[in-house]
Amino acid sequence: MHSDDGSVGGSMMGAFIALAVYLQLARAQDLSVPSTWRDPSTTLTSSTRVTIAQDCVDTLTAQLDTSTGSFTG
Numbered sequence: 001m002h003s004d005d006g007s008v009g010g011s012m013m014g015a016f017i018a019l020a021v022y023l024q025l026a027r028a029q030d031l032s033v034p035s036t037w038r039d040p041s042t043t044l045t046s047s048t049r050v051t052i053a054q055d056c057v058d059t060l061t062a063q064l065d066t067s068t069g070s071f072t073g
Helices: 010-027 046-062
Strands: none
Touching: none
16 A cells, blocks of 8 residues: 555554565474385274264264364254
8 A cells, every 4th residue: 555655554564574584484394204114103993093084074074064174053
């Protein structure tokens, strides 16, 4: 937004500062993959893991509003 004298308004400067801060935070993230991700260890059996996953799906499905695609609760 420009004022009567043609200078940039405060809201534009605020938006620029917010963008600069956001970009610094995004750049500071560590997105490296841990070296252990390929060799997970678990004491759970395959059937136990499937049961846990199915319980999660059942819980989420019960809270899904199919008319809006959103979750309740």
